[in-house]
Amino acid sequence: MSYSVEIKQLDLSFGAVKVLRNLDLNINEGEFLVLLGSSGCGKSTLLNCIAGLLEVTDGQIFIKGKNVTWAEPSERGIGMVFQSYALYPQMTVKGNLSFGLKNARLPKDEIEARVARAAEILQIGPLLDRKPGALSGGQRQRVAIGRALVRDVDVFLFDEPLSNLDAKLRVDLRVELKRLHNQLKNTMIYVTHDQVEAMTLADRIAVMKGGAIMQLGSPDEIYNKPRNLYVADFIGSPSMNFLEGHLEAGVFKVDDMAMPMTGYEFAAPQTADRPAVIGIRPEHIVTGELVRNAPLQYHVDVDLVEPMGSDTLVYAKLGDHLFRIRMDGQATVKAGQTIEIGIDPSRASLFDKATEDRL
Amino acid sequence: MADLTMTGPRGPKPKKRFSRANIFLYGTLIVVSMYYLLPLYVMVVTSLKGMPEIRMGNVFGPPLEITFEPWVKAWSEACTGVNCDGLSRGFWNSVQILIPSVVLSIAIASVNGYALSNWKFKGSEVFFTILILGAFIPYQTMIYPIVILLREIGLMGDLGGLVLVHTIFGMPILTLLFRNYFASVPEELFKAARVDGAGFWRIYFQIMLPMALPIFVVAIILQVTGIWNDFLFGVIYTKPATYPMTVQLNNIVNSVQGIKEYNVNMAATLLTGLVPLVIYFASGKLFVRGIAAGAVKG
Numbered sequence: 075m076s077y078s079v080e081i082k083q084l085d086l087s088f089g090a091v092k093v094l095r096n097l098d099l100n101i102n103e104g105e106f107l108v109l110l111g112s113s114g115c116g117k118s119t120l121l122n123c124i125a126g127l128l129e130v131t132d133g134q135i136f137i138k139g140k141n142v143t144w145a146e147p148s149e150r151g152i153g154m155v156f157q158s159y160a161l162y163p164q165m166t167v168k169g170n171l172s173f174g175l176k177n178a179r180l181p182k183d184e185i186e187a188r189v190a191r192a193a194e195i196l197q198i199g200p201l202l203d204r205k206p207g208a209l210s211g212g213q214r215q216r217v218a219i220g221r222a223l224v225r226d227v228d229v230f231l232f233d234e235p236l237s238n239l240d241a242k243l244r245v246d247l248r249v250e251l252k253r254l255h256n257q258l259k260n261t262m263i264y265v266t267h268d269q270v271e272a273m274t275l276a277d278r279i280a281v282m283k284g285g286a287i288m289q290l291g292s293p294d295e296i297y298n299k300p301r302n303l304y305v306a307d308f309i310g311s312p313s314m315n316f317l318e319g320h321l322e323a324g325v326f327k328v329d330d331m332a333m334p335m336t337g338y339e340f341a342a343p344q345t346a347d348r349p350a351v352i353g354i355r356p357e358h359i360v361t362g363e364l365v366r367n368a369p370l371q372y373h374v375d376v377d378l379v380e381p382m383g384s385d386t387l388v389y390a391k392l393g394d395h396l397f398r399i400r401m402d403g404q405a406t407v408k409a410g411q412t413i414e415i416g417i418d419p420s421r422a423s424l425f426d427k428a429t430e431d432r433l
Numbered sequence: 434m435a436d437l438t439m440t441g442p443r444g445p446k447p448k449k450r451f452s453r454a455n456i457f458l459y460g461t462l463i464v465v466s467m468y469y470l471l472p473l474y475v476m477v478v479t480s481l482k483g484m485p486e487i488r489m490g491n492v493f494g495p496p497l498e499i500t501f502e503p504w505v506k507a508w509s510e511a512c513t514g515v516n517c518d519g520l521s522r523g524f525w526n527s528v529q530i531l532i533p534s535v536v537l538s539i540a541i542a543s544v545n546g547y548a549l550s551n552w553k554f555k556g557s558e559v560f561f562t563i564l565i566l567g568a569f570i571p572y573q574t575m576i577y578p579i580v581i582l583l584r585e586i587g588l589m590g591d592l593g594g595l596v597l598v599h600t601i602f603g604m605p606i607l608t609l610l611f612r613n614y615f616a617s618v619p620e621e622l623f624k625a626a627r628v629d630g631a632g633f634w635r636i637y638f639q640i641m642l643p644m645a646l647p648i649f650v651v652a653i654i655l656q657v658t659g660i661w662n663d664f665l666f667g668v669i670y671t672k673p674a675t676y677p678m679t680v681q682l683n684n685i686v687n688s689v690q691g692i693k694e695y696n697v698n699m700a701a702t703l704l705t706g707l708v709p710l711v712i713y714f715a716s717g718k719l720f721v722r723g724i725a726a727g728a729v730k731g
Contacts, residue, residue, distance in 0.1 A: 127624050148630030160621035164643040173639075174629030221629070233621075 076139060078103045078261035079124060079229060084133035086119060086285075093119050094285045097133070101263065106255050108272040109265045111282035112308070117265045120282070121231050124263065126150050138228055148177070150229075153222025157234040159214040161206035167217050168202040171224050192220040195254070212243045219254070232264040236271060248274060269309055273297065281305050299423070303430040306353045306423055312387060312398045314353040318427065321350040326424065328352075329393055333370055337420030341432055349427035356387070356400040360416040368416025374399075376411045390415070480504065480699035487695050503696035507704055511697055513684035516673075520701055523681030526592070527661060527708075530677055533596045535656045538603035539649065545604070546611025547637050551623050561612065568605035576669060583670060590672040598670055599660050607652055614648040615641060650719040658709040678705050 079101040086094040093116050101107050109117040122128040124135060126147035134143045142150045161170050168189060175185045193199040196216045206214055215235060222230055235251075236244045252275055255262055266272055272279050273293045281288045281296060281304075289301040300306035306314050319328030324344065326333040333352070360368055374390035374397060381403070388399040388407055392415075399415060407413060424433040449455075475492055480503050482496040509519040516522070549561050579598060580589065588594030618641065626636045667677040676684075682705045686698045713720070 122624075125624075125628060127627060146630075147624075147628045152628065154625065154628045156621040156625060158619055158621050160619060160625040162622065162626070162640055173626075173631070177630035177635065221625070225629075 076103060077101060077136070078105065078138060079263065080134075080136040081120075081124070082134045082136070084120070084123065084135065085131045086116075086123060086128065087131045092285060094123070097285070097287065099280065099287065099290070101261060102277075104259045104261055106262045106264065106275055106277045108276035108279045109263065109282055110267070110269060110272040110279050110308075112267055115282040116285040117267075117282050118233055119285075121233055121263060121265045124150075124229075125152055125154050125231050148174070151227045152229045152231055153225045153227040154231040154233065155215070155218045155222050155235045157237050159206070159211075159218045159238070161214055161217055161221075163206055166203050166205055167198060167209070167220075170206065170217055171202075171220050174221065174225050188224045188226065192223040195223065195257070196220050211239050212247060215239065215247060219251075223258075228261060230260050230262040232262065232266075234266055235264075237266075237268070244271075251275060269311065273309075281308060283308075298421075299432065300353075301432050303351065303353075303425050306425070310355055312356050312400065314355050314423070315359075315395075315397050317352045317354075317395055319350060319352065320347065321424065321433065322347040326350060326352050326419075328395075331372075331393065333417070333419060335419045335422075335424065336369055337418070338422065338424065339420070340424075344433065350433060351425045351427050351430075353423040353425065354397075354417060355421070356398040358418065358421045359397070359399045360418075361399065361401055361405070361413060365414045365416035368418055370417040370419060372415055372417070373412055374415055376407055376409050376413060378409055379407055388413075476699045476703060480696050480703060482696055484692075484694065484696060503694070503700040504704070506694075507685070507697045507701035511685045511694075511701065512690075513681060513688060520678060520681050520685070520704055523676055523678035524704075526671075526675050526681075527678040529592055530595050530599070530667075531657065531660050531708075534599035534603070534660050535653060537596065538600040538607055538656055539652045541600065542604055542607030542652070543611045543642075543645070543649070544637065545608040546613075547615050547641055548633075549608065549612045550615040551636070551641075552633065561608075564605050564608055566605075568609070572602065572665065576665075580669070589670065590675070592671065592675050595666060595670045595675075595677075598666050599656075599663070602666075603656055603659070606655070610648060610652060610655075611645075614645060618644060647719055650716050654709075654712055654716060654720055657712045661708050 077100045079099075081097060081099040084094055084097040084099075085092070097120065099120075109120060111117045119128065123130050124137075126142065126145060126149075130143065134141060136142065137150055137152070147154075162173065165173065171189045171192060172185050175188060180188075189202070190199075193202060196219060198213065198216050198220060201209060201213060201217070206217065209217065215238075218235070232251075236247055239247060248271055255275075264271075264275060273296075276293055278291060279293055279296050280290045283304055289296060289305045291299075291301075296305060296309055300309060303316075307316070317328050319326055321327075321335075321344065324335055326335055365371055372392055374392045376388055376390050377396065378389040380387040380389075383403055385403045386401045386405045386407065388401055388405075390397050390399055390413070397415075401407065425431060426433055478495055479487060479492070481499050481501070483498065483500050483502070486497055507520055509521050510517060511519040545564075549557055583589040583591075583594045583598075586594075588597060622640065623636065626640050631639065662679060663677070664679045664683065668680045668683075671677065671680075682701050685701050
């Protein structure tokens with residue numbers, strides 16, 4: 075199996091500040107990989123290293139099996155799309171698309187053909203003679219994608235490309251990007267802090283924190299089996315409910331409640347008792363009819379209701395603990411009510427309290 | 434209730450034309466502009482009067498009989514020492530000093546500024562700090578060392594020497610100007626150009642230069658005004674045959690032989706000041722845009 079991009083023991087420091095630490099990452103041919111993390115986690119820095127815009131402190135980067143650690147950005151076979159579009163303001167759309175090709179001294183008819191092809195794929199043909207200033211945000215970002223497209227590269231790098239667009243346009247372009255990936259089948263590396271973009275676009279997600287990868291896996295794995303507390307808390311909106319307690323012989327105990335973890339897949343057989351944290355997603359708590367089928371059932375007091383149209387977020391108290399519960403949009407719950415909820419321990423996540431790793 | 438809302442205040446609030454704030458504002462503006470315009474007015478009218486009329490002493494009165502004789506005399510006949518060819522020689526000297534100095538200093542400083550903001554190298558910040566320090570050292574302290582320097586390289590008294598001096602002295606402030614302007618250009622634009630395979634000069638000429646027109650205008654105005662109005666360097670580093678216009682003007686105005694020809698002096702002064710004035714009026718709008726730069730969006 076050949077990798078499209080290989081990153082080996084990558085280190086990057088700015089003076090005394092270590093931004094990336096001993097980072098290893100292999101990206102498959104044609105894969106859509108999302109680097110996800112909050113700001114300052116090093117995800118954009120990693121992308122800039124792959125692009126060759128930042129010099130690495132240590133380690134190696136391979137693209138298509140070739141060591142490109144010392145190569146210029148233009149020699150790496152990458153195309154890049156930036157958050158602020160970064161279109162050359164004084165050039166027309168056509169000029170923007172062909173600038174890189176002219177620098178590579180491609181023959182004129184080849185340039186024409188490639189620009190025409192990119193314009194067709196992205197449907198920007200009518201805009202070719204306009205300047206970026208006369209384009210809307212969505213059109214500008216399409217041109218920016220086109221600029222990477224014409225270069226006929228192996229790897230596409232996206233640095234938060236949708237963050238400057240308004241919400242509706244962001245969703246539209248997200249869908250287009252996914253379609254584009256299905257069509258082109260290039261390797262794409264995509265940096266974002268938006269977990270919805272990550273979940274919807276990615277083949278695999280790398281969740282980053284403090285210059286290291288916390289978890290690398292499919293969106294399904296990241297969502298259902300977060301490897302540690304950070305990933306569990308970061309992924310999902312509204313975020314997971316956490317309860318601190320003790321795990322004793324396969325039973326999670328908190329205050330005077332006992333939750334037998336029947337059906338829960340432990341990462342390793344549990345021998346010793348230990349302080350632990352259980353994480354339950356608000357959407358995995360069932361109410362109404364479904365409670366009867368749930369292994370664990372509790373009564374909770376509704377504290378606050380936030381109707382959001384498509385669903386309703388309910389804040390409820392289980393003993394002293396405030397729980398977020400996601401209910402149907404048509405739910406008619408009111409503050410002060412007592413309702414019955416059901417929890418399925420096989421869908422929960424257990425973490426060691428000391429190491430914060432998944433049990 | 435309904436009546437009350439219909440009779441109460443409605444629509445835009447009426448503004449008083451002669452409010453206290455307005456009187457104060459326009460009063461200040463008028464006084465300040467008088468302060469600057471009155472001397473200019475006196476110069477213009479005096480330059481258009483004949484000597485007999487000036488001797489009558491009515492400084493503020495308009496000329497009874499308009500004559501352009503003083504202007505002609507100032508340009509081509511006024512005497513400085515032994516030469517009697519007016520300001521014209523000084524004018525051409527100044528042009529010969531101005532054009533190469535402005536072009537050279539701006540060309541070098543813009544590349545400096547571009548390199549210092551986009552191609553940071555080890556020690557580039559130190560280099561920049563040292564360069565900026567130059568802007569704070571009084572020129573006077575460097576006059577004699579430069580005399581020695583120019584003598585050693587054989588450019589003392591030569592126009593080339595003065596061009597060199599102007600180019601070097603323009604460097605700190607111009608580099609600062611260009612560096613700050615290029616620093617305000619989004620970094621991603623520079624990155625995109627690098628991914629597109631453009632190198633140092635290609636990014637400079639094809640990406641940065643076309644975006645930097647306003648700041649070039651600011652630099653041109655600063656340099657034209659500064660170099661044209663320079664007296665100190667001009668009088669020190671040149672010789673009588675190559676004196677710039679300002680030095681020539683001084684020699685005409687301060688000439689003590691014969692009678693003081695106020696009308697010729699005024700005309701000569703106005704002629705000398707004309708070049709920066711024309712540059713300013715021709716590019717005023719761009720100048721303001723350049724000064725307000727930094728708010729440029731990609």
